Amino acid sequence: MVERQSPLEPVLQAGSHGNFEHGVDIILSETQPGSIVQLAAWPGEERRLISGIRTVTGLALPDGAGGGSTDGVKSVFGFAPGKFTVVDEAEGLASAFAGVVTPAIGTVTDLSHGRTAIRIAGPKAEWVLAKFFAIDFALPAFPVGAGRSTVHHDVFAQIQRTGADQFDIYVFRSFARSFWKALCHASEEVGYEVQ
Amino acid sequence: MLITCPYCGPRDVIEFTYQGDGNRERPQPASQNLDAWNAYVYDRLNPAGDHNEIWQHSGGCRAHLRVVRNTLTHEISSTAFARGGHKSTARHKAEGKS
């Protein structure tokens, strides 16, 4: 199988950067999931879609807008009314959903190539993200597993909190390199490591 | 200015796009009543006070919202999904109590 090319390839430089002499407060990485799929339910079909998500991924979705969960391999979160992003380390998630999310329930859109997944972790993750997005990253306002749709200038982003100090950011592939460079730039003052 | 998206909660106005006067009514697609089309395409209310507006949360969930905004004070007295349906449990309401 042909290897997928990352849009970050030329700019992703592993190692410590910025003001890291006293340790790094940020760890940046590209998670490169095999599958990123968008599922969207017709009005009134959300429950059936959510149960389909559980069938395929084993993940249960908590109630409420922007709810989500992750098991470290697969992740799911709501990002819009009736719409969910499902991510898997393995490829082939879209075909797995094709038989489960029937046209009567909603639609499946494969975005595995179209979105780039960037993980930001560390004690200053909230601090660095606050430089980009006008949303509240504090844990009570943005619990672990939850997802948010937001934007930084023209860069649309879906963000899932996958740990107390860890966020996975899904951006359009074409913007990924630019956004990565901006993230690195913004992380310099606290010291960061690229993995 | 903050707009409370029924899905995403209160967000800064930079995430939204104004999509026009929410009082307009689109004629039936096959209608040949040019006056009605003309009113729909060109006529806008411009009240000093509460105004029905359509906003899209373009930098968020992308849903269109019906917003009642006071043009004098910028006070927003209500927001709702333009399409109805999808009555999600609004997160921000639960949080507001905590």
Add this chain to the structure above:
Amino acid sequence: MSPRRTDAGGRIDRLRTIRFTFDGASYTGHAGDTLASALLANGVTLFGRSFKYHRPRGVLTSGVEEPNALVTVLRGEVREPNIAATMIEIHDGLTAVSQNRFPSLAWDVSAINQLGGKLLSAGFYYKTFMGPVFGPLKGTRFWMFCEHFIRRAAGLGRAGTAPDTARYERMNAFCDVLVVGSGPAGLMAAKAAADQGARVILAELEPHFGGSANWSGEVIDDMPGADWAARAAGQLEGHDNVRLLPRTTVWGYYDGNTLAALERVTDHKENPGKGEPRHRYWAIRAKTVVLATGSFERPLVFPGNDRPGVMLAYAGERYANEYGVLPGDRIALFTNNDSAYRAALALKKAGAAIVAIIDVRPELSSEMRKLAGEAEAEILSGHAVVATEGGKALSGLKVQRFDMVSGALTGDARSIHADCLLMSGGWSPTIHLASQAGARAEWNAARQAFLPPRPTQRWPTQQWIGAGAFTGSFSTAEAIAEGRAAGLSAAGAAGALSALPSVEAAPGDPDPAPVFEIRAKGKSFVDFQHDVTAEDVRLAHREGFVSVEHLKRYTTLGMATDQGKISNIPGLAIMAEALGKPIPEVGTTRFRPPFSAVSIGSLAAERFGDIKPERLTPMHDWHIANGATMYSAGLWYRPMIYGHAGETIEQAYVREAKATRESAGIVDVSTLGKIAVQGPDAAEFLDRVYTNMFSTLAVGKARYGLMLREDGLAFDDGTTWRLGEQDFLMTTTTANAGKVMQHLEYFLDVIWPELKVHVTSVTDEWAGAAIGGPKARPILAACVTGTAVDNAALPFMGIVRGKISGVPVMICRLSFSGEMAFEVYCGAGYGTHVWEALIEAGKPFGLVAYGLEALGTMRIEKGHVTGAEIDGRTTARDLHLDWMLSKKKPFIGSAMMDREGLIAPDRLELVGLIALDNRPLNGGAHVVEVLDEANPHDSIGHITACCYSPALGKHIALALVKGGKARHGSRAFVSDPLRNRFGPIEIVSNHFYDPDGSRMHG
């Protein structure tokens, strides 16, 4: 030993010596000094020259409101003008210079302006820059020539020209309670709210928390106020629900309790940390705001009140108590209220002699007499200062008996020898943020001040609570009580039972005497920074300016960088007196953001320099590696040409286009907007959105579609592929991708919510390569597996799926170049892999990569339209696309597209042009029937796109021309006076090349 540094006391670190320069001279100060306090300690009294009259000026205040002591700070090549010396923390290597003087601060030639003061009076600019309206210079530019020099003579610091290399950042913050100001009221509010568990941000514009507690000399909770403040700040720092922001000025109060603040992160550091921004712009969204912004002391208006050595009373007290600096050895005070007495005592204790306290009030309380006695000061009650003496420093003053009711001065003037005069004209609450938030200030006759309204009069979208001097409660005990109450209320809690911190403070009545001005001979300054005198205000009144807003604009009072923080109320009082009206009837101006100067860099933040979003296609690195010159199209970067060594742009695109038409060319089309349109009603939706039918499109086929706007004008075009019964892939033009997406979402959400259709942007999911030319099919045949690509398997507008070099691809046979052409799509992560495979397969066939220039050339030759023709003013008919307007169904725009103006015979229509003089044409040039180079007129249209056509060997263009088709074959001219290009043209069909499409259809 510095001449004016006290032996002990102050909050400075005397063990740390800091070296800096001012106007080239080296000085030392201590950690904790401001530039103002350090220079005062060194005996410097002259800080700058005034705006209009170039009068010598010293330092008037010790805070953010400083109007006089403005300096320019130099950092390498970068110069930042107009910074108040009172707000600059000194650090090793600080380099500051004075402003508005030539050749030097001490000897300034423009000081002669003082003699011509009458010429520079109120409304000077309005009167002067009208220019002569009669006489020999009328209508000449002579006055504009003079204006240059006049404007140069007046002014503040000069901006630099070197690029600012500093880093700036924007931060978003959320909190339950934002406390603005950290005096006793702010500290109490922050603590009370934090103790309730609220998320609190405390912003303080000075480097240290504590406000007046740091210099008032008061005792709070049985310890010096400064220690109490430091302890309170330390306790707050320990809370993880509190964010402390020192050196942070909250400068804007916007709707929805959104506030803007500027944090000066590294201005006080010699060596900023790596990656540390110089300034941070904080956008703070607070549920509630506590305004504890304190108050500003006002000057008194009397002749010579601007002489170096004349200072506000609080400032003198602060220099002594906080910085260990005496502003003078022999100090006199001039006041209309009690607060100056505490200052007198503080300065006495610090080692100065208090020669006199001149008080406009005839009667003084016994408490004030006692304080004056402790300060060993002579009391001159019922007196006023009528003149000051000295040049670059104060040497003395003159006082006279003063009747504060009539304003009359009587008796002989008495001279007093003093090197410093401290004045106090009462206090004005710092209501700027509340005013920005819509609050209407109310005049309080007792306090002689505008106070913020009670919180019941809030603007609906802004929730704030005031506390302390901001509300007119000037005592520390009141500030502490109000601060705690505000903090509790902001956190949504009820009143607390525990005792409040005790306060030991000097006594004093908060209400001043209603005296703002002493009218005597000489210039009495109201606005120090803009050199507006009391006489200017009266002149404005005599000239008919009665509204306070007009007064402000005419005299420029309050319009300098300090925005009249200390001058507004005295100016207003003088205007009110001239009008014979009470102050509240004259009213006050509304404050606007920013509260104080904000760096432009902080507003641009990360958008500055190369950190702006760039959109790159999957094959971007290949393009760069293969010599592409990139072109920015919106946020996208696309190859313009792949130039060879020595080629011009035109040579390169002509070569690329020619090679494509002769053999084959390949172009990156990944930037085309791509929208997945999915669901049972997808076909029906497309029928409504496009002017032509899509429900009849077979699966596995594509169709060219046109969209109109609601008003009937053309909107966008592109092909849409039917991948499944309920699954379409729509393509849009690169430029309109976002707009089309919003258009579709709007109709699905707002107009037709009953349609079961989802639209998703999949632009980035797919890499796209268009390969065209006579050899395109053989190239595909050589590398595509899993499907045939011959005419039977892949007819025009057909779609097949197969693989290239192991990667799944979708291939649609469609053409923009006019050649037999195919668009090959694959997952974006495989884009470069597939692209390279195509390039490799094309080598034996002479395949070239081509860029936007060749793409544009071939589309012009074919007469296809793009955004240059679909410009928001053209209809489908204008573009000869009326064949696409279905008559079988309504669609968006169908009802409006036939309005009479849109079908008029004289509309501009798409045509082709050929230059008959064989010279290049220009976009935007007009088309005329009669050439008149001297006086071009009667345009019949304009050029939208042009190129040299290698296929025709001619310079050609597309144009929108009146009459359109009817003019085919006729002659006209281009008329382009701006670029001096005139010449004959022939009007032809827009289909220059292969009009019957035989090449494309094969």
